[in-house]
Amino acid sequence: MNSIGSAYRISIFGSSHGPFIGASAEGCPAGERISETAIQIELDRRAPGKSAVATSRKERDKVEIISGLLNGKATGAPIVGLIANRDCDSSAYDALRRVPRPGHADYPAIVKYDGHNDHRGGGQFSGRMTAGLVFAGAVARQVLERRKVRVLAETVQIGNIKLDKDIPFSAAEKLVRASPVGCADRKTADLMKDEIVNAHEEKDSVGGVVRCTIIGVPVGVGEPFFGSIESLMSAVMFSIPGVKGVEFGSGFGSAAMRGSESNDPFVVKRGRVATKTNNCGGILGGIATGMPIQFRVAFKPTSSIATPQMSVDIEEKKPVELVVKGRHDPCIVPRAVPVVENSAAAVMLDEMIQGGFL
Amino acid sequence: MNSIGSAYRISIFGSSHGPFIGASAEGCPAGERISETAIQIELDRRAPGKSAVATSRKERDKVEIISGLLNGKATGAPIVGLIANRDCDSSAYDALRRVPRPGHADYPAIVKYDGHNDHRGGGQFSGRMTAGLVFAGAVARQVLERRKVRVLAETVQIGNIKLDKDIPFSAAEKLVRASPVGCADRKTADLMKDEIVNAHEEKDSVGGVVRCTIIGVPVGVGEPFFGSIESLMSAVMFSIPGVKGVEFGSGFGSAAMRGSESNDPFVVKRGRVATKTNNCGGILGGIATGMPIQFRVAFKPTSSIATPQMSVDIEEKKPVELVVKGRHDPCIVPRAVPVVENSAAAVMLDEMIQGGFL
C-alpha cells in the first residue's frame, strides 16, 4: 500500500531501478510558502554516496516539482515531486530470482507476486522509496515550522555505542545536521562512525536507534484510539525498511516501572499546565499533552552484507552459499535520520489538520 | 477515530459509563461458522472482577449479537455486538473536570474537547472500549483457526519479573488461559502475581510486556510499505490504552546486532523454505515469511493508583494533591493478554483477505 494519511495524504511511487521515483502530498493548505530549496536540502541529507559510512551508489536525487506550487506557494493541488534514478546497476540482481538474500524481502515477495515482482534494487521494497517520504515530510515541516512546531531526529545508538547525554533541541538541530552519523555529540559520533567503519571492514553491517523529538505541538492534537498519535506515527515508521521497533516516552522501560514512578505529575510552569517528567512521551490517550513528543525507532543492521551467507535455491530447494553484490550502506541509520524526521513531520501535519489546528 | 481496517473493518463504539459499548466487524466471509460461545469466552477472559489481580468493577460483559449471524453462520453483513454496562459508579469522576489524573487522558481531552468530553470512567478513552476489539478479534480468530492460523498472546514481563524460557505453542496456549496473569510458566506466573499484589498493597501499580505469536500465516501475507504487517499491527496495538512500545522479532535488540547475526539464513526444513533463526519476527519487507510472526507490546503501569499524586487545578492553575478513587487494576497486563491476542487476529484476517488468501 503506497498511500497513507487522511487530511495530509502521502503517496509514494516508482521503484529503485525504473526511470523515476516520486511522491505526492495532498492537503497542504493553499497559500503556504513552500521552498523547493528547503525540500532539496532534506533530500540531500538522505541521498546516497556522500560519505565513507554510506553506499557508493551515486544519485543526485534532484527533485522536479510537477504540480502543486506556483510562485513559491502551495496552490491547494497535490504537491508532486519526481526524482530521476540515474545510477542503476541492475546486473547484480539477476541471481536473486532463485536465491533470496537473507534479511531482504526477496523471498516473501517472490512467493507473493509469483515471481513477477521487480527484483532489481529491491524494486518497490527499496530503501530508495523513502525519498518520497522525505519529500512529503519536507513540505509538511515547512508548514509546521511556520506554526512553531519543530521536528528533530538524531542517532542515539549504533551497535553498542549509545548516546548518554541530553543536548538541548536547538543546539542538537545544528550538530545533528553537521554530523556524518547524525549524532549531536561529537565524541559519541566518532565512536559510532568507528563502529560503522569496523562493521564495513569486516564485510558486515550494524544496526541502531533513531530518536525523534517534536516540540511545539499544541495540547489536543491527535485522536482517540485508531487515530492516536502513536498509531499513526508507528504505522509510518514501520513502513520504513529495516525498522523493527517503535516506542514512545519510556517505552519498553515502562514495563519495569511502578505507576507512581511512570505517571508524570502535572505542574504549572510559567503559567502553563505541564508535566514534571515526560515518561509518556508527550502523549496521553493518543493525544498531545503539550510536552515534547518523543519516540525511538529501532533499525536492524543493513541486510546486504559482503560476507557469504546461507540461503537456498527456492526452486531446487537446495542450500546455496550466497555472496550479495551491489553497493550498500554498512549502516542505514545515518541516512534514516532525515527519513524519520521528515516523515514524522508529515504525520504530525496530518494530525494537526484533522484536529482543526491549522 | 473509532474505525480501522480495509477488508476486515472494525468499529468500536460506546463509552465506559453509557448504557452499552459495542463493536462492528465488517468483512467476515458469508457462510463462516461463528460460535457466539467462543466469542463470549474471549470476552470473559478480558472481563473485570474475576481475580485478586484485577479491578473489583463487576461486569458480566455478556454480548448480544444484533446482526451478521444467522443459524450460527456469518450472513455477509457486518457482525455487530452489544455489551451492556451495568456497574457504573460515576461518583468518583466528578472531581476530574478540573484536576486531571497523572498518566490519564483527562488533561489533553479536556483541552481538545473544550471540557465537553465525557469524563466518567475515562469516557471514550476507557480501557473498557477494548472489549470491542476483543469482540471483533474473536470473530476473526475463528475464521483464521479454520485455516490453521493460530494466535497466542502471553505475559512475558510484569515489573522486573521476566519469563526466561520458551514453552511450545500448543502447551503455552492452555497454560496461558489457565494462568491468572497470563503466563505459561507456573513459577514465573507466581512471581508475577506477587509483583502485582505487592504493587497493589503499596497502593501502586506495575507495567509489563505481552508477547504475541501467530503461527500458520502463509508466505506472502502483508503489503509493502504502509500496508506492512508491522504498520497495520502496530497501529492497532498502539490504540490499546497503556501501550508505549511495539517491537517485532529482535526489535530494539536488533540495534546492537551485526547483520551477519541479525539476518536469518534461509534453510530447507521438511521440504519447505524456512529460516534458521527468526530475528525478523516472521516478516520481511512487511510481508510474512511463513515463520511465526512474533512481536512484543510494552504496557505502562496502570495510571490510576491510590497513592496521592501531584496535579493541578487547571482553571486556577494551582498545584493540587490528588487521590484517585474508583476501582482499578493494579496491573493491566493480565487483562490485556486477550486484547492483544484477539486484536492481532483481526489485523491478520484483514491482511489475509486483502491479499486474497481467503
Place this chain on the structure above:
Amino acid sequence: MNSIGSAYRISIFGSSHGPFIGASAEGCPAGERISETAIQIELDRRAPGKSAVATSRKERDKVEIISGLLNGKATGAPIVGLIANRDCDSSAYDALRRVPRPGHADYPAIVKYDGHNDHRGGGQFSGRMTAGLVFAGAVARQVLERRKVRVLAETVQIGNIKLDKDIPFSAAEKLVRASPVGCADRKTADLMKDEIVNAHEEKDSVGGVVRCTIIGVPVGVGEPFFGSIESLMSAVMFSIPGVKGVEFGSGFGSAAMRGSESNDPFVVKRGRVATKTNNCGGILGGIATGMPIQFRVAFKPTSSIATPQMSVDIEEKKPVELVVKGRHDPCIVPRAVPVVENSAAAVMLDEMIQGGFL
C-alpha cells in the same frame, strides 16, 4: 460497505429483523448542542405506519443514544444511536430463499453470500437501514443550521404527477413537513396522493423524484475530482435503496443545451458575487459557488407489489409465479424525503469540516 465519510463518518449497522438497527456518527465537534428531540422528529418523519400511503408495519423508531452526548452537547466521541425493531414478522420471508422477488436484492444476495444472507425483511438491504442515515444526518443538520446552512428535500414527482411551481425555501420547509407525500403544493400533493392510492388499489406501486436544496453553503466547500460535492453526495444517494438516478442543477437537461444557455453568468447581487441562473446546481468544479446546491434523486417504484409476478425457482431453474407477501409502501418516495434531506446534511457537514469551514 456500511461506513462512509472522511471528517464526518457515518456507520450504519443492524438488519431489518434483528433486535436493533443503529448508526454511529463520528466527527461532530465537541460542545455542539444536539437535541435528541430534533433527531427523533426526523426519525418520526421516516417511520412507517403513519398514513394511508405507507406500509402498515408499526415501528416507533424511538432512538436511544448510547454515547457521544452529555448534558445535551456533543462530547467529541462518536454519537451512537440504537433503534429497536419491534414489529418483525419474518414468516412472510421463508419462501424467498429459492424464489427471488423481482426488483429486490434477493437474487444477487443469495448468489453473493452463497445462501447465507439474512433474507428476513430484506436483511441488510432493507430500506429500514436508512433510519441510520436519518439519525446521522439529523445530528449533522443541527450543526449546519447553527451555521445558517439549511437543507430541504421535497417530492417533485410521483408517477406522472409533477410539481410545476417553485415555492420559496422557508415556506416550502413547513409545507413539506405538513404534507403526507412531502410536496409543498397542496393541489399537486393531492394528485400525488391519489396516484399512490390508485397504485395501491391496483396492487401495484409507483416511483417518483425527490429534489433537494441546500442553502447557505459557503463558496469553496467541496474538493476537486473524487472529493467533489457531486461525487460524495451521489455516493450516499445511490446507497439509498430504490434510487436509480441523481442529477445536479439542469442535469440531464444540460445535454440538450448550448453553452451560452447553460453557463450561469456571474453577477453582483447585494454586493456579492452570484450567478444569474443556477444551471450548475450551485457547484462548479465540484465546489460550492455560494448559490443554492440543488439536485434531484429518482426513485423506482417499490419492488414489493401484491400482483403476481414471474420469477424462477433458482435451484430447480424453473419458472414460478410469485405473490409477494409482507407489508410494503405502495410508494417509497414520501418516506424517502427525510432520508434524502438528512443524508444530504451529513454529506455537507463532511465536506464543510474537511474544507476547514467549521
Place this chain on the structure above:
Amino acid sequence: MNSIGSAYRISIFGSSHGPFIGASAEGCPAGERISETAIQIELDRRAPGKSAVATSRKERDKVEIISGLLNGKATGAPIVGLIANRDCDSSAYDALRRVPRPGHADYPAIVKYDGHNDHRGGGQFSGRMTAGLVFAGAVARQVLERRKVRVLAETVQIGNIKLDKDIPFSAAEKLVRASPVGCADRKTADLMKDEIVNAHEEKDSVGGVVRCTIIGVPVGVGEPFFGSIESLMSAVMFSIPGVKGVEFGSGFGSAAMRGSESNDPFVVKRGRVATKTNNCGGILGGIATGMPIQFRVAFKPTSSIATPQMSVDIEEKKPVELVVKGRHDPCIVPRAVPVVENSAAAVMLDEMIQGGFL
C-alpha cells in the same frame, strides 16, 4: 481529492500546464499481462487535436510507464504512468485571476484557495486530468477482458440529436471507435457531428449523453449500501469535469413507472437465471445481477465558448463582459467516451477484487 478506490486504487496527479500529468493504479494482480500499446490506444482516443470536432491543442499524450510493469507483466507494485504536457499556452489565462469564466471552476477555486490556485488551463480542474483516469482504466480493462468482462461507452445524445436504435455490443464496439463522435450509428453520428460543427460556428458549445454498458460481470459483484456499484461508479463519473447527471437502467424514467412495469421478471435463459427486461441496469441492492450493467452520464456543454459572456471583476465587484480565449472543444462528449469507458473499467475491477472475484 485525487485518489479513489479500495482494492484497485487510482491516484491522478499533475496539472494542465505543469511539465507532466500522470496517474498511479495500485492493486493490479502480479503477473497480469498488460500491454502498453493497449493503454496508449485508449489515451489516443482521448487525446486532443485529432478532428474538426475537438480542440486544436496538440498533445501526443504519449505515456511513459515508470513502475509496475516488467517484461510486459504487472509486478504487483503500483503501475504509474507519466504523460508530458507539451503544448501549454498559458498566455490566455492571465486575465482569469479576477474575472471568472462562467461555467468554470475559476470562481469557487479562487475563493477556496484564496487566489493561490494554479489557474493556467484550469489547473487541477482541467479536463486534461482525465487522461489519468483513462490510464488507470486502460490497465483495468485488460484485466477485465481476460475474464470476459467488457466495457463499452457510446455517445447517445449530442444536443437534441439522440440515438434511437440499439446496436449489438460487439458491432457497436468497433463502430464507436471508428466514429469521430463516438456513436455507433453512422447516420445519427453525422447529425451529431453537424450539431457540434453548428455550435462551433456559432461560437457556442453543446452538451450530450454517454451511455456505458458492461457485460460479463458475474452475479454478486458489488457491496451493499455505500459500496454499491451505483455509489462507486457515480462517485467516479461525477468527478469527470462537466458531468451533471448519472442514471442506471431506466433511471429518471423509473419515476413515472409502476412497479409491475419496472420490476424485471426473472426467467431462465439457456439454463441460467436472467431477467426478461433490464430496467434495473443490471444492479439490484447495489449488486450485479449478471445482466449487462448499464448507465447514462449527462455532460453539460463545454463551458469555454467564444461568445462574449457576462461575468464580474471579483475584486472591484463590477460587471465585465468576458471573451474566453484559448483552445477548446465545442463539445466534450466525443472525447469523454473513452474517459467514461475506461474509468468504468477501473471501478468494476475495484468491485471485483473487493468481492473476491479475481
